[in-house]
Amino acid sequence: MDFSQYFPIWSKLTDDQRQRITQRVMRREVKKGALLHDSSNECTGLLLVRMGQLRAYILSDEGREITIYRLFDRDMCLFSASCIMRSIQFDITVEAEKDTELWLIPPDVYQAIMNESAAVANYTNEVMASRFSEVMWLVEQIMWKSLDKRLASFLAEESAIEGSMTLKLTHETIAKHLGSHREVVTRMLRYFQNEGLVKVSRGSVEILDMDALERLGE
């Protein structure tokens, strides 16, 4: 068990606090596609990613989705434990985008330690500020940027995450990341293909001209 190496402020905990966390933290391995948290469960717990990739998104009443942020190795998800703070008044859904190993920290033990430790409370603040910054970036994207630019940025970012020029993504999946409709994404990808930016095949998008894609996304 190497939780202590992944929890960034382990060195700032007291022996008692370390013991209380160690006794309760749970190791989980989940498969790609697994649902880790949704609005039916108010307080699953905090998720600390050991290795893998999670996606946090919101859902409309009609079932539309938009990606709010993603979590990679060593990232922590607070909003799957919204009961730890009274002022968190929104629901997110968290799913595994890849096979993922993670720790689940029970909300009650985390909350108790956060209330007594300035170090843990300030760390929590930094995690929240970091997610807040991602959501503010998203607001700017949605408000001021047209969908073609957002799609171009998304494809370039995905390529960086995957380390590949060929992205295994359906048009439906892309639409859910961007909060758009499949038909709109299909039309836009066809336009990108005509411009020589990508090659679209069933279930995948191949990037042909990364420079042009990045320029368009800026």
Added chain:
Amino acid sequence: MDFSQYFPIWSKLTDDQRQRITQRVMRREVKKGALLHDSSNECTGLLLVRMGQLRAYILSDEGREITIYRLFDRDMCLFSASCIMRSIQFDITVEAEKDTELWLIPPDVYQAIMNESAAVANYTNEVMASRFSEVMWLVEQIMWKSLDKRLASFLAEESAIEGSMTLKLTHETIAKHLGSHREVVTRMLRYFQNEGLVKVSRGSVEILDMDALERLGE
């Protein structure tokens, strides 16, 4: 000086912390329209509203605006002191919507106390979570709600804030709250007027049928 009655966790501070804040906090009175913080100043300080109304918004490169949240009596603004946390990576602008009395807390003194006090750090967490919830609500509005519904909600909310059925708002101002264009707002208000919901005159909007407006906004 009654700062102690407005700062919600005064009772949880040590005498030393109280003294350090008291020595540095500044009382300000600003007129409606005054700019309190913008991106040219990284770290103005924390703003605690004694009486009045502030608006926090973001600006696009082209000068378009959208309101992110508002601050009323006893509310605190953190993001005008973004230097207190490394992970705050966005800029907001804060202006007075009404004549406002407030306290400005210098960022260095607040940061120092937050780092040593779990109570102050946890209070800061709650303030941030509360703003986060407002921004998530905004994302849902922008993504899933059409502009007519957003305009209807906005007018009903303004009426509640002002305690009046006649709102002194130009179409330009409404557009800046909603992140839209003046022309679009004018067209929509004309449609609302034809439906008997409002009466539009120069520089003001009178609400004629609040029930219908609220139904539309839901």
